[in-house]
């Protein structure tokens with residue numbers, strides 16, 4: 521086990537059984553003209569974490585540990601999108617409608633692509649998820665079980681929506697979860713801060729939280 525200094529207390533990272541999960545670092549949320557902007561958000565805040573997310577991905581690649589990239593994405597016929605989800609937001613800019621980067625939140629559209637700087641490499645796991653959480657209707661739990669994964673390190677956007685939902689789903693399935701706080705972001709700084717606090721509160725009710733530097737140092741200092 522590699523102890524990673526974290527809140528509320530050190531996270532015991534199991535090097536043979538840990539995967540990185542990068543949540544929804546797709547153009548829809550990070551670039552103007554996508555789903556995030558269609559909901560009325562200023563998307564500029566989110567691109568600031570791209571360098572930290574890239575560093576985190578590079579760290580896992582060097583270690584040879586599994587990496588999962590997720591995209592919030594619906595099928596072109598919207599058969600996997602509940603009417604209640606479609607009905608949210610402004611008419612004309614809803615899921616499935618035409619935006620500046622193609623149909624909003626639809627698999628395969630330009631806006632649905634992961635940003636170039638974080639593009640998955642062959643062999644990495646890429647999943648489309650119709651929900652906010654990564655486990656709903658994706659089969660990822662079975663894939664992770666097949667790889668013997670018990671520990672998940674999280675990054676991506678947005679902290680309080682798809683990242684936190686995925687962490688909570690992961691908890692209910694028995695995973696130990698660590699959120700890298702400088703590799704996640706929200707459109708609402710107060711929501712990010714509150715989410716980090718609520719994850720680590722109550723003895724780590726949702727998991728652990730640490731900065732990327734702490735993970736780097738812990739892995740660098742671990743016996744080979």
Ligand code: TIU
Nearest residue numbers: 544592677678681682683
């Ligand atoms: N709106 C918002 O903050 N997030 C989402 O809709 N999806 C994700 O977090 N990926």
